[in-house]
Amino acid sequence: MSSTTDRFIDAVFDFERAVHAQDPAAQEQAHREMHRLYESATPPELAQGGKLLAGVLTDVQPGPQANIAVLIGACVEGGADPVACAPSVLGNLAKSLDSATEFAQLWAAAEVGDAPDPEQVELDPELFEYFGFAPTLSWWTLDDWHRAALAMLSHKEVRQKFGNSGREIIRERHDALGEISDRWDKCFGYALIVLDDEPVIVLHRESGTGYAMRMTGIGDNFQLHTLLADALIGGGHIPGAAPAAEAVAMCRDMPGMVHTTGSFNLVAPDGSWIWNEGTPSDIPVVDGTRLLVLDPPPYQRSWPAGRFFPNMVGDLTFERVLTADETAAWFRHVSPAKDPSED
Known part of the structure; x- marks a missing residue:
């Protein structure tokens, strides 16, 4: 029995x-x-x-x-x-x-x-x-x-x-x-378009610095935005207000969502905006690697930080700071930022 x-x-x-x-x-x-x-x-x-x-x-x-x-x-x-x-x-x-x-x-x-x-x-x-x-x-x-x-x-x-x-x-x-x-x-x-172990070069226009990172399991660009702010601002690489540790954890593997405020404007190399509502796959590939530019936010944005897919573990791995020569080479692919109304 x-x-x-x-x-x-x-x-x-x-x-x-x-x-x-x-x-x-x-x-x-x-x-x-x-x-x-x-x-x-x-x-x-x-x-x-x-x-x-x-x-x-x-x-x-x-x-x-x-x-x-x-x-x-x-x-x-x-x-x-x-x-x-x-x-x-x-x-x-x-x-x-x-x-x-x-x-x-x-x-x-x-x-x-x-x-x-x-x-x-x-x-x-x-x-x-x-x-x-x-x-x-x-x-x-x-x-x-x-x-x-x-x-x-x-x-x-x-x-x-x-x-x-x-x-x-x-x-x-x-x-x-x-x-x-x-x-x-x-x-x-x-x-169907989630990226795993995907290299991305991130350029911070104001400071003229560049960074090599790797994305895994990130469902949308709200989630990516929060993790970027943690890696760069929280990591002490650029100035600004870092997201709360709780918001970062919720974008990785902790259940729930918590309010956060945006730190950047995500921009493609051609100057067009990459919307938070989109996905990391929107980031263009340049010379075999995705290339993302961070500009100052044109207005304050806030959202509930967390995972787009509640059961999907997400991560953004900070790999290294690019050398000045590497950064300059990547910036040669970048046009001035433009207003989204131009798209």
Whole structure:
């Protein structure tokens, strides 16, 4: 007889057997049990359960498949191996993106108005007949697939395993859907372009100094801005008011957010502004390395400092101060800063 602490994994085993037996009724019953027992599951159960569910995800019935992917993501957040769980989640997500795009194309061709918002409109079974089962279901479950994929992509090991090329394939499909619908998801889109171990040269225009740094797991430029101020102002390299230690910790790995005030204007080498609302991937590559210029802020900016992705560890590593000759060489690529209205 199972103990009260391993009932969740028993339900996972039941679900796995039902999938292999192609028994829809048994799948549904085990599915309900897994959700009922998830909150009381132990970390070892979640670790084992996530891997087992990932192993059968592709064979799960289309109806509950996206919800099972979300459960795998929850197991990963509870300690399951993200590298082991990610391939099946991201692979099936890619298929769902293709099917959702097909639904959007068919809906547009039907000329019946705006496509339905799954958060506002109940799924009408008649749509399966007109637009196909897989496209319609993918349209309605896309948010679940995004949620499951974010749980995987929040881990550096997964991003490294899939690499830029693997994520680019999914990004192309996500962008294709966004071009013909309003289903482009900002959080998911940003997760697909997170940089890891990415070198960046940072030039401080006022002092004429330069610095070599390295970015990892930074979700947006608000987060990057705070870490830059800590490295340069907090590190004593340039004058200014450094962010609080709590704000810096929250931009790395501490939960929560806290108010902070901006220290710079982030600028591209051509003088155009790099907005805090964007991502580090907006920083242009010059001679093989990203090149960022820091100008004085034209007005005071403040925001809640923290991580764009709450479960993604972020970091900005300060490597060294550039020599005067190195700095001068990089500054030769830099144009005067300009007003954003010129862009």
